[in-house]
Amino acid sequence: MxxxxxxxxxxxxxxxxxxxxxxxxVSVISQSVFTPxxxxxxxxxxxxxxxxTTETTIDQDATAALREAKPLGQFVGLQxxxxxxxxxxxxxxxxxxxxxxxxxFFKTINNLPFYRxxxxxxxxxxxxxxxxxxxxxxxxxxVNSLHRHLKGLVIFxxxxxxxxxxxIGSLILFWMxxxxxxxxxxxxxxxxxxxLSLKASTGLTWIMLIxxxxxxxxxxxxxxxxxxxxxxxxxxxxxxxxDGATRWQQIRYVVIPHIMPLVTFVALxxxxxxxxxxxxxxxxxxxxxxRSLSWIILNDLNGETQxxxxxxxxxxxxxxxxxxxxxxxxxxxxxxxxxxx
Amino acid sequence: MASQLNKKPLALSLFSTGFxxxxxxxxAFPFIWTLWGSFKVELDFFSKADWTNALTGARTTVxxxxxxxxAGYHGAWVQEEFWRSVINTAIVCFFTVTIxxxxxxxxxxxxxxxxxxxxFWLLIAALIFRAMPPITLVSGYLLxxxxxxxxxxxxxxxxxxxxxxxxFTLWMLHSFFQKIPKELDESAIVDGCTRFQAFRYVIIPVxxxxxxxxxxxxxxxxxxxxxxxxxxxxxxxxxMVPAIAAFMGTTQTEGNVMFAVAAVVSATAPLFxxxxxxxxxxxxxxxxxxxxx
Numbered sequence: 341m342x343x344x345x346x347x348x349x350x351x352x353x354x355x356x357x358x359x360x361x362x363x364x365x366v367s368v369i370s371q372s373v374f375t376p377x378x379x380x381x382x383x384x385x386x387x388x389x390x391x392x393t394t395e396t397t398i399d400q401d402a403t404a405a406l407r408e409a410k411p412l413g414q415f416v417g418l419q420x421x422x423x424x425x426x427x428x429x430x431x432x433x434x435x436x437x438x439x440x441x442x443x444x445f446f447k448t449i450n451n452l453p454f455y456r457x458x459x460x461x462x463x464x465x466x467x468x469x470x471x472x473x474x475x476x477x478x479x480x481x482x483v484n485s486l487h488r489h490l491k492g493l494v495i496f497x498x499x500x501x502x503x504x505x506x507x508i509g510s511l512i513l514f515w516m517x518x519x520x521x522x523x524x525x526x527x528x529x530x531x532x533x534x535x536l537s538l539k540a541s542t543g544l545t546w547i548m549l550i551x552x553x554x555x556x557x558x559x560x561x562x563x564x565x566x567x568x569x570x571x572x573x574x575x576x577x578x579x580x581x582x583d584g585a586t587r588w589q590q591i592r593y594v595v596i597p598h599i600m601p602l603v604t605f606v607a608l609x610x611x612x613x614x615x616x617x618x619x620x621x622x623x624x625x626x627x628x629x630x631r632s633l634s635w636i637i638l639n640d641l642n643g644e645t646q647x648x649x650x651x652x653x654x655x656x657x658x659x660x661x662x663x664x665x666x667x668x669x670x671x672x673x674x675x676x677x678x679x680x681x
Numbered sequence: 682m683a684s685q686l687n688k689k690p691l692a693l694s695l696f697s698t699g700f701x702x703x704x705x706x707x708x709a710f711p712f713i714w715t716l717w718g719s720f721k722v723e724l725d726f727f728s729k730a731d732w733t734n735a736l737t738g739a740r741t742t743v744x745x746x747x748x749x750x751x752a753g754y755h756g757a758w759v760q761e762e763f764w765r766s767v768i769n770t771a772i773v774c775f776f777t778v779t780i781x782x783x784x785x786x787x788x789x790x791x792x793x794x795x796x797x798x799x800x801f802w803l804l805i806a807a808l809i810f811r812a813m814p815p816i817t818l819v820s821g822y823l824l825x826x827x828x829x830x831x832x833x834x835x836x837x838x839x840x841x842x843x844x845x846x847x848x849f850t851l852w853m854l855h856s857f858f859q860k861i862p863k864e865l866d867e868s869a870i871v872d873g874c875t876r877f878q879a880f881r882y883v884i885i886p887v888x889x890x891x892x893x894x895x896x897x898x899x900x901x902x903x904x905x906x907x908x909x910x911x912x913x914x915x916x917x918x919x920x921m922v923p924a925i926a927a928f929m930g931t932t933q934t935e936g937n938v939m940f941a942v943a944a945v946v947s948a949t950a951p952l953f954x955x956x957x958x959x960x961x962x963x964x965x966x967x968x969x970x971x972x973x974x
Contacts, residue, residue, distance in 0.1 A: 341795040345876045349791030350803070353784040353847050360844030361810045364821030371820060479704055482697045485689070492960070494701060497709045499956050499963060504712075505905040507922055508945050511929075512715045515942065520727035522714065522735060555707065560967060567968035587693070616814035619907050622926060634816050634908070641820060641912055648820050655817035662812050673805065 365659070371652035372420060374413035379403045413649075420653045427657075428452045453636065454654070458661075461632045463546065465614040465665075468553035469607055475554060476561025476606070477599075481591070483562070484569045495563070502559035510552055510623025517548060545629040552620050557613070561606045568599040608669050615662055633658045712949065719946045720749040723939050753943035757928075763944050765917075766924035769835060770904065773920055776839045777903040778896050781846040785899075786892060788847070789854025790880060794863065804855065807848035815845050816908035826913070833915030841913060842903050849902070850895055856969060857891030858884075894966040897959055904952070921948045 341349075380402040385392050422429045435448035449455045483494050501509060516523040519537045528536045538544045572595065580594050618634035621627055627635060633654060640651035689697075714735075718726040721741045728734035738748030745752070757763045792800050822841065826832040861884065869879040904922075911923040919927065925948065928941040956963065 341791065341876065343797070346791045346795045346797075349787045349876075349880075353788030353851060354803075356784055356840075356844040357807070357810060357847050360822075360841055361813070361818065361848075364818040365813075367821035367825070368817065371824070478700065482701050482704075485694070485697055486701065494705060495964065496956060496960055497705050499960065500712060500953075501708050503901065503952050503956050503963070504949055505907075505922055505952070507905075507907050507926060508948055509711075511925070511941070511945055512711045512949075515718075515726070515938075516711055516714065518727060520729045522732050525729070525732050559708070563964050563967045567964070587689075612812045616816065618816065622907070622929075625929070634814055637816050637820065638908065638912070641823065646823065648824060651820040655820055658817050659813055662814070663809075666809075666812050670805070670809075673808075 368652045368655050368659075370412060371649055372656050373415060373417055375416050375420065375649050376413045377403065377406050377410070378414075380406060420649050421657075424452065425650055426454050426653050428454065453631070454657070457631045457633050457636050460546070460630045461615060461617060461634075461661075464550060464553060464617050464630075464632065465611055467550050468557065468614050469610045471550070471554045472557045472610060473561050473603060473606055475558040477565050477603075479558065479562040480565035480569055481595070483566060495566075498559045498562055500559075501555050502557065506556060506619035507623050509556055510620040513548075513552055513555070514624045539625070539629075542629040545624070545626045549617075549620050549624060549626060549630055552624070553614060553617065556620075557610055560610070564602050564606055565599055568602045569595070572598055608666070611665055612662070615658075615665060633661070712953075715942065716946055719753055719939070719942045720751065721939075722750065722752070726939065726942065753939035754947070756937060756940040757943040757947070761928065761940055761944075763921075763924065763947065766919050766921045767947070769914075769918055770920040770922075772835055773839055773842065773910070774900055774903045777842045777846065778899045780839070781843045781850050781899050782892055782896050784843065785847060785850030785854050785895065786888065787880075789851050790858050790884060792851065792855045793858035793861075794866070804852065807851050811848035811852070814908075815906070816912075818845075819909060819912045822913065832913065833918060835914070835918055838910060838913045838918075838920075841909055842906060845909065846899050846902055850899060853895045853898070853966065853969060854891060857895070858888070860891075861887060890962075893959075894962045894969070897955070897962055898966055900955075901952075 380399045381396050382399045382402075383394050383396050385394050421427055424431060431452055432449060435445055439445040439448060450459060479498065483491060483498075486494060504512075515521050517527070517538050518524050519528070519539075524536075524538065527538070528534055538548050577590060577594050580590050585593065616634050617632045618638060621630055621632060621635050627639075631639075637651045637654050637658070640647040640654065718735055721735065721738050722744055724740040725734045725738050728740070731739075734740060741750050742748050744750070792803065823832070826837060831837045865887075866876075866879040866883045869883045870876065874882065907922050907926065910920045911926060914920065914923060916927075921944070925941060925944050928944060
C-alpha cells in the first residue's frame with residue numbers, strides 16, 4: 341500500500357485519536373504545572389471624618405486582562421505535584437525524620453490521600469489479577485470436561501458477571517451484602533454477630549471489593565483459557581498419560597505450559613483494567629474506606645469547584661503508574677518485532 | 682483406549698461438577714435475586730426480620746394485595762423519568778458504534794495492508810492509548826469543552842467515546858483483516874480497481890463477521906462507560922449509568938431504593954439479550970486478541 345493511500349485510509353481514525361487522546365494528554369500535563377490566576381486585588385483607602393479605612397476589592401478588569409494574557413494560568417512548576425494532596429514530599433520527609441520504626445512511618449504515609457489511594461489501587465490490582473487467573477483457569481478446566489450440551493449454557497451464565505456494567509454489577513452485589521440484604525444476613529448468622537456490617541471496617545470493605553473484582557473479571561480469564569484448552573495438543577497429552585502421568589501432572593506439565601502465553605495476555609489486560617478501578621468504589625459506597633487513583637480524579641472533577649489542576653496532576657501520576665506497570669510488555673513487543681524483522 | 686485412560690474417578694467428577702454448580706450460582710444468583718426482588722417493596726427486598734420475605738413478598742402482599750408490584754418500575758420510569766436516560770443511551774450507543782466502526786475499518790484495513798515500519802509504531806501508540814484509564818483524559822477535555830461551549834451535550838460525548846474506542850477497534854480489526862488473504866484485494870487492483878474500490882467491492886462484502894464482533898465490544902464500551910459520561914454530560918442528557926449513579930444519591934435518602942433497583946434491572950436486560958444472541962461472537966472476540974499474543 342502506498343504512503344498516500346495509507347494516509348487517507350488512516351486519517352479519520354488517526355485524527356480522532358490525535359485530537360481526543362494525544363492532545364488531551366498534552367493538555368493534562370500542561371494543566372498540572374499551571375494554576376488558575378488568583379484575582380487581582382486593589383487596596384483603596386477611604387478617608388472620612390472617622391479616620392481612614394483600607395478596603396480590598398477585586399479589580400475585575402485587571403483580572404480579566406491577566407487571564408487574557410496568560411490563558412493557561414500561573415506557572416507553578418512541580419508545586420502541585422509536591423503538595424499535600426499528591427506526592428507530599430515535605431510531609432513524607434517530616435515523617436521519615438520523626439518516626440523511629442518503619443511501621444510508624446508507613447502509618448503516617450498511609451494518612452496522605454495520594455499514597456492511600458496508591459496503596460489501595462496496587463493492592464487491588466495485585467490481589468485481584470492472580471486470583472481471577474486461578475479461578476478462571478479452574479472454571480475452564482472444569483467446564484472443558486462437561487458434556488457438550490451443557491457447555492453452552494454454562495458459558496452463557498459465566499459471561500454475565502463480566503458483560504454487565506461494572507457499576508450495575510457492584511450495586512447488585514452491594515444490595516445483597518447490605519446488612520439487611522440476603523448475603524449480609526447470612527454472614528451475620530454465620531459470624532453469630534447481628535451487628536456485623538461489611539461497610540463498617542476497612543479490611544472487610546477491601547475484601548468485599550476484591551471479591552467483586554474477581555467475580556467481575558474471572559469470566560474473561562475463563563473464556564480465554566477455555567479457548568486455549570481447545571487447541572491442546574492431544575498427542576502430547578496422550579503420551580504423557582501412557583508414561584503414567586497422573587491427572588495433576590498432566591495439568592502441571594502439559595496444560596499449564598501450553599496456556600502460559602494466554603496467562604501473560606490475561607494478566608496484562610487485567611492489570612491495565614484493574615489499575616483504573618473506580619465503579620465498584622462508587623457502587624459499594626466504599627469511599628470512606630477505599631479510594632483509588634481514579635476515584636481521586638473523579639472526586640476532584642465532580643465537586644462544586646472543579647479542581648482541574650489537582651485532577652490533572654493525579655492523572656499524570658496515574659498515567660506514569662500505568663506506563664511503569666506496562667513497560668515490561670512494551671519492551672517484549674519491541675524485542676519480538678525486532679527479532680521478526 | 683484413550684477414553685478409557687481419560688475416564689475420571691467418581692470423586693473427581695463429583696468435585697468438578699460441584700465446583701461448576703457453585704460457580705454458576707455465584708455468577709447467576711445475584712441477577713436472579715435482584716430481578717425477583719425488583720418486584721417487591723423495600724421492606725421485602727431488604728428484610729432484616731426474615732429473609733424468606735424477599736421470596737414470598739409478605740410485605741408486598743400487605744401493601745399491594747399481591748406478592749408482585751411494578752411500583753419500583755413505575756417510580757423509576759415515570760416519576761424519575763428514566764426513559765430519557767434510556768433514549769440517551771440508545772443514541773450514544775448507536776452513533777458511537779457506527780462511527781467507530783467506520784473509522785476503525787478504514788484504519789484497520791490500512792494497517793493490515795501496509796508493510797512499513799510506522800504501522801508498528803501506530804499499533805504500539807494505540808496499545809498505549811488503550812492502556813490509559815479514560816478518566817485521566819477527562820480533565821484535559823473539560824477546559825476546552827467549556828471554552829467552546831460544547832460541554833454536556835450528547836455529540837461531544839459520542840465523539841470522545843469514539844476516540845477512546847479507536848485503539849481497541851484498530852487492534853481487533855487489524856488482526857481480523859490480516860486473516861483475509863491479501864490476494865483477494867490485490868487481484869482486484871490488478872484488474873484496474875483503485876485501492877478504495879478494492880476495499881469497497883471486495884473487502885466490505887466479506888468483513889461482516891469481524892465487524893460485528895468488534896461492534897459488540899464497542900457497544901459494550903459505550904453502554905458500560907461511567908467515567909466519561911458522568912463527567913461530560915449535563916444532568917438532562919444523562920445516559921443510564923450516570924443516571925443510576927445519581928439515583929444512589931437522591932433516592933437512598935428519600936427511601937426509594939426500589940427505584941434504583943428497578944432501573945438497574947432495566948439496564949441489565951438488554952445485556953442479557955445481547956449475550957443470549959451473540960454469545961459466540963463475544964467468545965470469539967475475547968479470544969481473538971489472545972490467540973495472537
